[in-house]
Each structure stands twice: as structure tokens, then as C-alpha cells.
Amino acid sequence: MKVLFIGGTGNISTASSHLAIEKGIDLYHLNRGTNKAGLPGVNTIFGDINKPEELSELQNHSWDVVVNWIAFTPEDIERDIALFQGKTKQYIFISSASCYQTPLQYPVITESTPLCNNLWDYSQEKIRSEDRLMKAYRETGFPITIVRPSLTYDTVIPIAIGGFREWTTAKRIINGEEIIVHGDGTSLWTVTHADDFAKGFVGLLGLTTAIGHAFHITSDEILSWNMIYKIFADALGYEARVVHIASDFICKIEPSFTGTLLADKGESVIFDNSKIKTFVPDFKATIPFSEGIRRTLKWFNENPERKVVNEDKNQKIERILKAYKSL
Structure with a gap:
């Protein structure tokens, strides 16, 4: 073929x-x-x-x-x-x-x-x-x-804020700085x-x-965002200092997050994979996030130049935290 x-x-x-x-x-x-x-x-x-x-x-x-x-x-x-x-x-x-x-x-x-x-x-x-x-x-x-x-992830970090092709939130966790988890962290997602x-x-x-x-085509593993961030922090070897902030508030302070949150990750989603399994009977997702994210972090650790910290994103996170604490 x-x-x-x-x-x-x-x-x-x-x-x-x-x-x-x-x-x-x-x-x-x-x-x-x-x-x-x-x-x-x-x-x-x-x-x-x-x-x-x-x-x-x-x-x-x-x-x-x-x-x-x-x-x-x-x-x-x-x-x-x-x-x-x-x-x-x-x-x-x-x-x-x-x-x-x-x-x-x-x-x-x-x-x-x-x-x-x-x-x-x-x-x-x-x-x-x-x-x-x-x-x-x-x-x-x-x-x-x-x-x-x-x-879907391999060489990106699948979190909502400060991840993907960035090391921004990873560095914040390592440095003991606060990170943002949208909503109360209990909404469900699949990586x-x-x-x-x-x-x-x-x-x-x-x-x-x-x-x-x-x-x-997705995994059948369903995780809350709290669990996704906890597993990520555990893989880094640190404890995350999580601040839960409503997605509406985050996007009000920083509208640039509207796409990734209100238009995508702000609510629970559960995927029914029956169709792909019917057409491709051999399909079965077998890599839990706890294993997959360690593979991803290994890839980042192999080349320090991959650990890009976006200072503009860092400042946005700080502005959101400051606005939230001033309520």
C-alpha cells in the first residue's frame, strides 16, 4: 500500500x-x-x-x-x-x-x-x-x-495552561510556585x-x-483535571501548589485562554470509541497517562533546549492569580 x-x-x-x-x-x-x-x-x-x-x-x-x-x-x-x-x-x-x-x-x-x-x-x-x-x-x-x-500527546505536555510545547507550568511546579487548574478540577477529560x-x-x-x-480515536481512560495535574506533578517528582479558578474568570482576565478553556477543556467530555473499535477491531489504548507522561518528560529531559518557558504565559498566570486573590 x-x-x-x-x-x-x-x-x-x-x-x-x-x-x-x-x-x-x-x-x-x-x-x-x-x-x-x-x-x-x-x-x-x-x-x-x-x-x-x-x-x-x-x-x-x-x-x-x-x-x-x-x-x-x-x-x-x-x-x-x-x-x-x-x-x-x-x-x-x-x-x-x-x-x-x-x-x-x-x-x-x-x-x-x-x-x-x-x-x-x-x-x-x-x-x-x-x-x-x-x-x-x-x-x-x-x-x-x-x-x-x-x-493527543507524545512530545507535548497535555495540560490546559502553561503546557503543550512549553515547560512553563512544569517549571512553576518544580520551583514551588502556584499553578492554575481551571474550575474545581473535577471535570472529566481524556488524554x-x-x-x-x-x-x-x-x-x-x-x-x-x-x-x-x-x-x-482516544484512550478509554477517564481522568479528572485534578488527577491529570497530580499525575503530572508526581512524574516531575514534586507536589503541585494548585489554585482552582473558574474558567469564566480566567478568560475574563486573559481572553487568550478562551479557545483552550471555554471552547474546549472547560467541561467534562467522555468519548465513546465503539465506532473505531468496530472498524479496527485490533484497536485498544493501553498506555495510561501515568506511564505516557513519563515518556514525554524523558523526551524533554533528553534535550534541555526543549524546556521552553514562555515568560509572557508566566506573566498571564501571575496576573490571573493576583486578580483572583484580590476578590
């Missing part, structure tokens, strides 16, 4: 690249040449998907599957439909679980949960992209599959290691029955 990943060396996609190679898939990456090392076993086509003049080599290929890990807008989708119509048997769009109804009217999310998130431009653009793809599937038979990850996500995702590659369908 001949597969093209547009992207493929990111936080989520690297694990899927490794597993695809392990399973004998003939994997290509479209690469701008910024990552010189590449991944062992991957064929590289150099070019920028946004620069048609660099895609002459790409145009010479036909594919069993094309996966775009870095498409975000309907304009990206229009470009890909024009590039790959008649050139691939399956096109997989990486959407987002943040597209699901916000706020939720029913706490258990299935793939039939409505898509509606008017609080975050990122989610709205992903929804519009899905709409365009479904239109192409219905009207021209463009062979789409949609995948919606949710807070998924990229290696687990890859098991479900790679199972969809070339799967004819998945054409026209959407899937989310």
Missing part, C-alpha cells in the same frame, strides 16, 4: 509514521526540507504543499491513501481536492474533537454528536473543512475519511498517547469501509 503523509513528523503523526513503516506500508512524506533527518524507512518528496511550483514530483504519483496532517481551512481542502481528485483511493483529513457541540447537551460523545463550536475560530475552520469534504464526497465521490483527535492513537489510525489506512465516515 502506497501512502502519502503531508506532515508526518509532528507530535501525533510521528508515531503513526513509525507504525505504518513497521506494518510494511510504502510510506512517503511530503517534506519542505526543514527536517533534514527524516524518519528511517520513509521516502521523502521535497516540496511545499502551498507552493504549486514545487510539486512537480508529487504530480507524478498516484496513491492508495493521502493523509493531510496540516490542513486547517476550507482553502486547504480546496487545494487538496484539486491536487488529489482521481489520484488517491482515500483521502484522510485530520480534524479535531474540539469541533463537537460546545457546550455539550449530552456528556457522552459519539461521531454523531453535532459539530458546533462558535467559541473558537480553529474549530470553526475545521468544521467548515469537514463540510467541504463531505460535499465533495457526496457530489463527486472524493474518497474521504475524517479523523478527530483529542488532546491519549500518540502511540495508542496510531494503532487506530493506521488501521484506517486503505480501509474501504471507512470511506465517507468520521472517527475519533
Whole structure:
């Protein structure tokens, strides 16, 4: 099976690249040449998907599957439909679980949960992209599959404030400084290691029955945010000094947090993974957060330059704490 990943060396996609190679898939990456090392076993086509003049080599290929890990807008989708119509048997769009109804009217999310998130431009653009793809599937038979990850981690720290590609909150915990946990910390969430996500995702590659369908792929481990932060602090070897602050208040003081909190992590979510397990019977998430976050911290510790502290984010955290304590 001949597969093209547009992207493929990111936080989520690297694990899927490794597993695809392990399973004998003939994997290509479209690469701008910024990552010189590449991944062992991957064929590289150099070019920028946004620069048609660099895609002459790409145009010479036909594919069993094309996966775009870095498409975000309907304009990206229009470009890909024009590039790959008649050139691939399956096109997989990486959407987002943040597209699901916000706020939720029913706490258990299935793939039939409505898509509606008017609080975050990122989610709205992903929804519009899905709409365009479904239109192409219905009207021209463009062979789409949609995948919606949710807070998937490997080389990022999956917390709400001061994490992801930052070491900001980690450093605060290590230094004994207060950290913010939104709400009372009892709302429920799911974090998924990229290696687990890859098991479900790679199972969809070339799967004819998945054409026209959407899937989310998450762990079945459900944790409160209090537990997520406690497990994170334990993995660091420190005790977190937690201050619980309502999401509304946080976003009132610092509106830049609206997307990640009110539009995404501010309420409980429980994912029903029945659909991916039906289509990919071998899929089972087996990496608990307590194990996965230690892998992530090991990756950060291997290179101190990865431990980026965002001083602007630090100051925002301090402003929120100061405003909260002045009430």
C-alpha cells in the first residue's frame, strides 16, 4: 500500500509514521526540507504543499491513501481536492474533537454528536473543512475519511495552561510556585498517547469501509483535571501548589485562554470509541497517562533546549492569580 503523509513528523503523526513503516506500508512524506533527518524507512518528496511550483514530483504519483496532517481551512481542502481528485483511493483529513457541540447537551460523545463550536475560530475552520469534504464526497465521490483527535500527546505536555510545547507550568511546579487548574478540577477529560492513537489510525489506512465516515480515536481512560495535574506533578517528582479558578474568570482576565478553556477543556467530555473499535477491531489504548507522561518528560529531559518557558504565559498566570486573590 502506497501512502502519502503531508506532515508526518509532528507530535501525533510521528508515531503513526513509525507504525505504518513497521506494518510494511510504502510510506512517503511530503517534506519542505526543514527536517533534514527524516524518519528511517520513509521516502521523502521535497516540496511545499502551498507552493504549486514545487510539486512537480508529487504530480507524478498516484496513491492508495493521502493523509493531510496540516490542513486547517476550507482553502486547504480546496487545494487538496484539486491536487488529489482521481489520484488517491482515500483521502484522510485530520480534524479535531474540539469541533463537537460546545457546550455539550449530552456528556457522552459519539461521531454523531453535532459539530458546533462558535467559541473558537480553529474549530470553526475545521468544521467548515469537514463540510467541504463531505460535499465533495457526496457530489463527486472524493474518497474521504475524517479523523478527530483529542488532546493527543507524545512530545507535548497535555495540560490546559502553561503546557503543550512549553515547560512553563512544569517549571512553576518544580520551583514551588502556584499553578492554575481551571474550575474545581473535577471535570472529566481524556488524554491519549500518540502511540495508542496510531494503532487506530493506521488501521484506517486503505480501509474501504471507512470511506465517507468520521472517527475519533482516544484512550478509554477517564481522568479528572485534578488527577491529570497530580499525575503530572508526581512524574516531575514534586507536589503541585494548585489554585482552582473558574474558567469564566480566567478568560475574563486573559481572553487568550478562551479557545483552550471555554471552547474546549472547560467541561467534562467522555468519548465513546465503539465506532473505531468496530472498524479496527485490533484497536485498544493501553498506555495510561501515568506511564505516557513519563515518556514525554524523558523526551524533554533528553534535550534541555526543549524546556521552553514562555515568560509572557508566566506573566498571564501571575496576573490571573493576583486578580483572583484580590476578590
